[in-house]
Amino acid sequence: MPVTSKKTFIAIEAVLYVAKDASGLPVRSKSICEYQGVKLRYLEQIMQALVKFGVLKGVRGPKGGYVLAKERRKISLSEIYEAIFELENSECGIESQSELYEKVIRPVQSDAHDAVATYFSEMTIQDLCEDSVAKGIKTCESSPDFNI
Numbered sequence: 001m002p003v004t005s006k007k008t009f010i011a012i013e014a015v016l017y018v019a020k021d022a023s024g025l026p027v028r029s030k031s032i033c034e035y036q037g038v039k040l041r042y043l044e045q046i047m048q049a050l051v052k053f054g055v056l057k058g059v060r061g062p063k064g065g066y067v068l069a070k071e072r073r074k075i076s077l078s079e080i081y082e083a084i085f086e087l088e089n090s091e092c093g094i095e096s097q098s099e100l101y102e103k104v105i106r107p108v109q110s111d112a113h114d115a116v117a118t119y120f121s122e123m124t125i126q127d128l129c130e131d132s133v134a135k136g137i138k139t140c141e142s143s144p145d146f147n148i
Contacts, residue, residue: 026065
């Protein structure tokens with residue numbers, strides 16, 4: 001498994017998409033799927049992992065969807081990364097039991113994971129919102145940075 005996967009970046013984009021919604025209403029999975037061009041079944045696994053890790057809150061019902069669990073400035077990319085890392089590790093189920101893996105490969109994997117988590121810990125969803133505005137992408141401009 002790569003240190004960062006496509007799922008990680010799909011998850012970051014999905015959280016950013018939820019963050020950019022200025023209405024304060026839950027964002028439906030279908031809307032995120034249409035925007036990202038990913039399948040609902042694939043996205044739902046990601047969204048549930050983000051709910052489990054406290055990045056998002058799931059809202060049930062006909063007008064349900066997802067909202068940020070906390071302020072954009074308090075959601076680091078490392079939280080999203082950790083949620084997806086755990087999801088991928090639980091999905092895989094296959095891991096080498098060899099001495100080579102345990103003594104050589106696992107430490108490399110661990111160091112790479114730590115380096116990415118450290119890099120991502122320095123960035124928040126708010127940073128990405130500001131970057132998108134600076135690049136002329138109409139996102140996050142009028143979104144409140146709080147949840148009620």
